[in-house]
Amino acid sequence: MSRDRDQRDHRILRRSLAVAAILGLLLVAGRAGLGASATPRAAVSWPAGTSWPAMESGRSVASGEPISTLGSATSLGAITSGESVRSAAFGPWIDPYAPYVGQWLCDPTPKPGVVDVLNLVRMVYRPRWWGISGTCAGRMQSEHKEGRALDIAFNARSPRERAAAEDFLRWLLAPDQYGNQNAMARRLGVMYIIWDHQIWRSYRASSGWQPYSGTPNPHTDHIHISFSWQGALRQTSWWRQGGPAAPGGAGTELPPTGGRIANDSSR
Secondary structure, eight states, X not given: OHXXXXXXXXHHHHHHHHHHHHHHHHHHHHHTTTXXXXXXXXXXXXXXXXXXXXXXXXXXXXXXXXXXXXXXXXXXXXXXXXXXXXXXXXXXXXXXXXXXXXXXXXXXXXXXXXXXXXXXXXXXXXXXXXEOOBOOOXXXXXXXXXXXXXXXXXXXXXXXXXXXXHHHHHHHHSOBTTOOTTHXXXXXXXXXXXXXXXXXXXXXXXXXXXXXXXXXXXXXXXXXXXXXXXXXXXXXXXXXXXXXXXXXXXXXXXXXXXXXXXXXXXX
C-alpha cells in the first residue's frame, strides 16, 4: 500500500510540475507578445470622456523605423466598388482568411503589426483619435486587452469622415489583380471589422457585411478592427512579401512618426 501511495503521489507531483511549466511558458509568451519581433512605435490616444471600452488614455510608445511604401498620400482606396487593388509588391499567393481567435490573455502592449496599420491610417487620413490598448478589468472579451485591436475615429454622420472611412474600407476589402477577394484585409491579418451598425468577419467573408446589434456601442464614431495573432505580430504577407501595397501600382515613401506623441485627440 505504501508503495502504491508513493507512486500515486509521484504521478501527482509530475503532473503538477508539468502544469506549472506550461503556465510559466504561457506567461512568458504573453509578456513577450507571443514572439513579437519588434517594438511598437506610435502613440495610443483616446478622446476626453471615452468610457467604453476602458482604455489607457494618452499612452505613448517609442518611435521606430519608417513605414514602407503606400499608395496615395491622401487616400488608400481611391477606387470605386468593383475595381481591384493592384500592386507589384505581391504575387498571386495570398494569406487564408483569419479564423476567429478571441481574446484570452491580458497583454495590452500594442502589437507591432497593429501599430503599423495605425501609423498608416494616421498619415493618410489624420483621424482625430485612435486607440489600441485596453485595460484588463471587467469580463468583456476584447482584443484590445491583447493589444491586437485598433479603433480609429471616423464619424458616420460627417460626410468627410464617412467618405474617408469608406475609402479605407474599400481598400481593405477590394479584390487584387489576381482575383483574390478582400485582399488587403487578408494580407494584414484582419479578423473582423465593425463600423456603423455593421460587422465584417473574415471567418464568414462570404456573408459580406452583416447587421451589428450595437450593444453596447453601435460604432458610429469609429471603426474597430481586430487582428489575428499572425497579423498583429507581422507574420502575414503584408510584411513577409515586400511590404505594403500601393493601390494602382504607385507608391509614396512615408516618413517615420518620430518622437513621442501623447493625447493627440484634437477635434
